[in-house]
Amino acid sequence: MIAPSSETAARLRADARRVVEAAIDAVKPSIFLPPHLPRPRAGQRVVIFAAGKAAGSMAETAEAHYRALGLGPDRLSGLAIARHGYGRPLAILDAMEAGHPVPDEAGLSASAEMMRRAQVVSPDDLVIFLLSGGASANLVAPLGAITLAEKQDLTRQMLRAGVPIGEINTLRKHISRVKGGRLAALMQGAEIVTLALSDVPGDELSLIGSGPTIPDPSTLEQARAVVARHRLRPAASILAVLDDPGSESPKPGDACFARSRAIVAAKPADAWHAAWKKAESLGYRVVDLGHALEGEAREIAAAHARRALEAAPGENLAFLSGGELTVTIKGKGRGGPNQEYAMALALGLRGAAGIAALAADTDGTDGGVGRADDPAGAFLDASTLQRAHDAGLDAAMMLENNDSSAFFRALGDLYVPGPTFTNANDLRVILREGPA
Numbered sequence: 001m002i003a004p005s006s007e008t009a010a011r012l013r014a015d016a017r018r019v020v021e022a023a024i025d026a027v028k029p030s031i032f033l034p035p036h037l038p039r040p041r042a043g044q045r046v047v048i049f050a051a052g053k054a055a056g057s058m059a060e061t062a063e064a065h066y067r068a069l070g071l072g073p074d075r076l077s078g079l080a081i082a083r084h085g086y087g088r089p090l091a092i093l094d095a096m097e098a099g100h101p102v103p104d105e106a107g108l109s110a111s112a113e114m115m116r117r118a119q120v121v122s123p124d125d126l127v128i129f130l131l132s133g134g135a136s137a138n139l140v141a142p143l144g145a146i147t148l149a150e151k152q153d154l155t156r157q158m159l160r161a162g163v164p165i166g167e168i169n170t171l172r173k174h175i176s177r178v179k180g181g182r183l184a185a186l187m188q189g190a191e192i193v194t195l196a197l198s199d200v201p202g203d204e205l206s207l208i209g210s211g212p213t214i215p216d217p218s219t220l221e222q223a224r225a226v227v228a229r230h231r232l233r234p235a236a237s238i239l240a241v242l243d244d245p246g247s248e249s250p251k252p253g254d255a256c257f258a259r260s261r262a263i264v265a266a267k268p269a270d271a272w273h274a275a276w277k278k279a280e281s282l283g284y285r286v287v288d289l290g291h292a293l294e295g296e297a298r299e300i301a302a303a304h305a306r307r308a309l310e311a312a313p314g315e316n317l318a319f320l321s322g323g324e325l326t327v328t329i330k331g332k333g334r335g336g337p338n339q340e341y342a343m344a345l346a347l348g349l350r351g352a353a354g355i356a357a358l359a360a361d362t363d364g365t366d367g368g369v370g371r372a373d374d375p376a377g378a379f380l381d382a383s384t385l386q387r388a389h390d391a392g393l394d395a396a397m398m399l400e401n402n403d404s405s406a407f408f409r410a411l412g413d414l415y416v417p418g419p420t421f422t423n424a425n426d427l428r429v430i431l432r433e434g435p436a
Helices: 007-026 055-068 105-119 148-160 165-173 220-229 236-242 268-281 297-310 337-349 384-390 395-400 404-411
Strands: 046-051 076-083 094-098 126-132 191-197 260-266 285-288 293-296 317-326 355-361 377-381 426-432
Touching (some): 007 377, 055 076, 220 236, 268 317, 297 426, 317 337, 337 384, 337 404
Parallel strands (some): 046 076, 076 094, 285 317
Antiparallel strands (some): 317 426
């Protein structure tokens, strides 16, 4: 590991970590979920389903809430499906783990079990669906003759092409037996309350985790347009499903949603505001770069570097940005949008003194290989490029190869918090120190 070269860099990096971790703490399920949990009628059974990166912690919080109300195994049941390594210990509810971002066999088995349980829910039951980003990959139940391998291949194609999350989920919803409201259709008209932790710009419920219990306003035509626009090459079985009018998802007004309601219980803006407050408490004036950004990570980073360099001197500044950036993968390296942003930002800042930054995903994982100890993002400071040069690393060449993880790993600058058990999109903070 190569350490930062100055006390200033170390101080700024520590402040950047505090800002990001304040944002993460603000969107923990134990903080936001209890006020939204509905109270059951006397004697009513509560069935809890949860899916996504925060499924384990959301289910843990909900289980504790209902046990405190006196519900035991006779009235409380359910299943939480989280990403591998993101499960939480549960006393009554059952827990399973599944792959992300590429679906796997574990997700196939877990989804089949959730669908089986959904089909035996009674109309008298109160069903609570706890939804968070990552559910799209965790819940996998292909339509028609689509195989898991074919769905995995399409997922990899979309990730490499840098397809925006809204378009990815539009396509996912039309080739699944569980997404796009189809889970709700299995529940025999039960009362369904969906409580969502948003990780998408705009907090559109139907896009969070591909909305298994949410009416789907998107269409098969739009799904086919995603394939054409990004020149994807799906298997023939996927194309056949997309060409079949019977594959259309349940729409607003469908009878299966008659007793269903949904709430965004926490959103990226909540994390953003917590980051803003923390930065101010540390003595920085916040510069708002946008809380719901989308676009190519390296292009956004270049623009942010210019903003940081052009700002008038004289005070401590914190440049904050949120949202979900994408990477169009052309190289053979490994990384994620936050690491790629950090690498491009370092190149754009050109070693400017008194600046440090941290770009991270609030869920604890940015790209990676699907392990719980994947990096969540990366730090940089005024010494980054010089330290890279001294270590024999060519930053520009590694950026072109999309090899940001190897770059920051060699410098000891990866941010690896482990699972945060929440998921409210990305947060990027650039700190610039004014003259003493």
